[in-house]
Amino acid sequence: MDVIKKNQEFQQIFEKGHSIQGKFLVVYFLRNQYQINRYGICVGKKLGTAVRRNYIKRLLRESLRTLTFPNHQMNLDILLVAKKQILSASLNSIIEEIQHILLKVVFLKLKNKGELEDSQ
Template identity: 45%
Template structure:
């Protein structure tokens, strides 16, 4: 992900947690907050220490970033998103993570409508 698409500051994460809406599936929890003054989507990733050691957490974040690279052009422009990984992610491949992230983004309604219609055909 490019720098302008990253959510980095703890303050930004807290605002999304407090004011945003949540959606979830078995592998991920997603919080999203619409921001009218923004032109690019910003995404923050979180992997808890409960999931594994630093090597495993960093691997999971790399796979999540790779999955988001494909989905990013289809995400609404004016939204901040925080995605939190859950334990089942440990044993998943990048393809499974991509499918799961796409699912949670659709449930959270942050994918552009035109893209949803194209995928249904």
């Protein structure tokens, strides 16, 4: 699992990417030029102290690590943005939500095959 770290790449995904809202997360995605999927995690300061934000990041990284990801090479940059409701969520519910949202992304990719390529 490759990680998105550069601020410029985060901004590009926010500005040009598509988004899907969930109960605990907003997931932004944008096609990249690499042959792999890359992930970024964003937890705002409104969610609490640094200890709490780091805990949320660890939960999200662990959920991505244990995720049974669809067997599609999508070449996407995927950005997970935590919402305030994530503070009361369990690891299993976060995993289920990410899985559900990523299946929506796969469905959108198959449904609108050319649209994701045109967004760059």
